[in-house]
Amino acid sequence: MRILVTGAGGFVGSALVEELRRRGDEVIGAGRREVGEIGPETDWRPLLAGAETVIHLANRAHVMTETGGDPEALFHRINVEGSVGLAEQAAAAGARRLVFVSSIKANGEETHAEAFTNTSQPAPWDAYGRSKWEAEQRLAAHCARTGLELVVVRPPLIYGPRVKGNLRTLMNVVAKGIPLPLALVENRRSLIGLGNFCDVLALMARHPAAPGTWLVRDDEDLSTPELIRRMARALGRPPRLLPFPPALLRLAGRLTGRSAAVGRVLGSLQVDDRATRAALGWTPPMSVDEGLTAMAAEP
Template sequence: MNPVLVTGAGGFVGRALCADLVSRGAAVRGTGRSVRKVSAVVETAVVKSIDENTHWRGVLAGCDAVVHLAARVHVVQEAAAHPLAEFRRVNTQGTLNLARQAAAAGVRRFVFISSIGVNGAETFQQPYAALDRASPHSPYAVSKYEAELSLREISLQTGLEVVIIRPPLVYGPSAPGNFGSLMRWLQLGIPLPLGAIRNQRSLVALDNLVDLIVTCITHPAAANQTFLVSDGEDVSTTELLRRMGQAMGCPARLLPVPTGVLKAAAALLGKRDLAQRLCGSLQVDIQKTRQLLGWNPPLTLDQGLKKAAQGFRP
């Protein structure tokens, strides 16, 4: 099998994907900002920045597929004067530049890791499906959606097979972001005012996402399709915290504060987005992924939480 190029190979998903591909006997090339963050068994190239001027020719030579993980992600303390322009520079223009060079180099398939944010920020009774009309809610999601649209055009023009995957929150050992913060709070035994939330959210274990990506690299039916992914089980924030606590051996200390009070307090503190992620629903329907690819999540939610707990570093 010709090499697979993985961009963002030093990241949370990239490291796990490279390790999985190597375990399956695949030749892997990884790019990242630093060589030391990428597995030693992966052929590595340093790419300091990604935009419309990045040169990929050397790392693309002989590759059969590209998995594009590298991106400008959500920035907590946004310093850019024009955030959307910065997201577009990396996530849209940088992606399209890579895809065009991949097509010119004879790459067969381009797997683009997008975001469920392309569908929207919140669901109400009806989960998001792969064929739903897009409604990106943030500069990050807008940049990902614009990349998706142009990737489809490149596919039509060049014959490059494009596969788009839109994951929700990804969790696992050493998970960054809100999930990692929740694990730290549980480990410290901090009482959390999250004991009365009745939302429903989809998540995806790191191993489940990696397994789908690997499937999409080679599966004939994946070509030029968009897939949603999850563990196949939705939970409320309250139930998630209880099950996280069980997995960690640190029973969750949850206070039953009404959701309305939480949202009002968050608004006063300028934390509306955080309140929406904790209290709102975001469900995805993976029926298309199951049926078209014959794919099912290898890990259950509880198995994924247990693995995340085993790899937790306080």
């Protein structure tokens, strides 16, 4: 199969290109070098020739501290209008399927009594999540008009080799043996390892039942302290967790203006992906420990 992968130079994209080629697919990788900045005027046509499926990873990613002058407009231009422009050109070029990588942030930031499912009503909290949810709706309308098959996948936090951001920072802290006051945290968070995510994307590129909206996750949901213990084990280091009341951690977050960041560490965000597994016959090929070991092995 001839597949166009956008965002091919990124954390997920580079691993996905490698996985698809390993399976025998002909892959066209599109990054900034090939198309420049992503937006409604981006010309994808030279890369779309002969492509049967497009896997759209390129986007303006969520960041902890937004510095753009108008973040809502920037997310809209790249994640919404840029995605719709790609879909229009893909349909015109004769592509059969678009796999749109959205985000669990389209659903929201926290779960309480029930996990998110593929039928949960989206309620995004921030500009990034709103842009992903709007893109899903715009793409659904466009694909209904043109006949382009649409697959939407909303992953939770993805971890693995070459990951950046908060997870990389946390692993570095654990590697250095710095104590963390998180032993009393009792949350649950769904994650997905990079190998597992690439595996399900490769399946969604061709499975006849894939058109639709899907959630994905690893086989285990972990509390924050359990994630730290698993990281420490993968690194061959002792976990250094101190008992500190979560209520005081939340207070410290409010006093320092970091309530959102603290909330992500203390809160739960769980995904129920049983519908995905039943429809696609998919199970994650890698365990959490295998994924963390691969992440820890990166120099």
